[in-house]
Amino acid sequence: MSVFEIEPEELVWQNYANCLGVDPDLFFPERGASTREAKEVCRGCVVQDDCLEFALSNGEKFGIWGGKSERERRRVRRQRALARAAAAAQA
Numbered sequence: 001m002s003v004f005e006i007e008p009e010e011l012v013w014q015n016y017a018n019c020l021g022v023d024p025d026l027f028f029p030e031r032g033a034s035t036r037e038a039k040e041v042c043r044g045c046v047v048q049d050d051c052l053e054f055a056l057s058n059g060e061k062f063g064i065w066g067g068k069s070e071r072e073r074r075r076v077r078r079q080r081a082l083a084r085a086a087a088a089a090q091a
Contacts, residue, residue, distance in 0.1 A: 002086050011054075013040070013047040013050035013051070013054075014051075015087050016046055016047045017045060017047050017051060018042065018044070018045040019041050019042070019045070022041055022076055026038050027040070027041075027063045027064045027065075028062060028063040028064075029064075035064055038064040039064060039067050042064065042066065042067030043067065045067070048066050048067050049066065050051070050066075051065050051066040051067075052065055052066020052067070052076075054066075055068075055073060056073060056076065056077060059088070060073070
């Protein structure tokens, strides 16, 4: 699914994000650069979970989304896949 296929009401959460108005480059640091400042913006954001779920659902491969880096989001995807596999095995 591309961002152009997403209904506008599905993105309403973005209006409440701490990052609204912050330079987007902060959330897409160069390889090896610190993600600390971007994650600090995310900390305490009321839509942090929505942001993370958006990134996971849409396969965002780059940047900080929902306070998580690319590596951290891969870990979440793996954990969820293992949990689904375990649940399916028990069913």
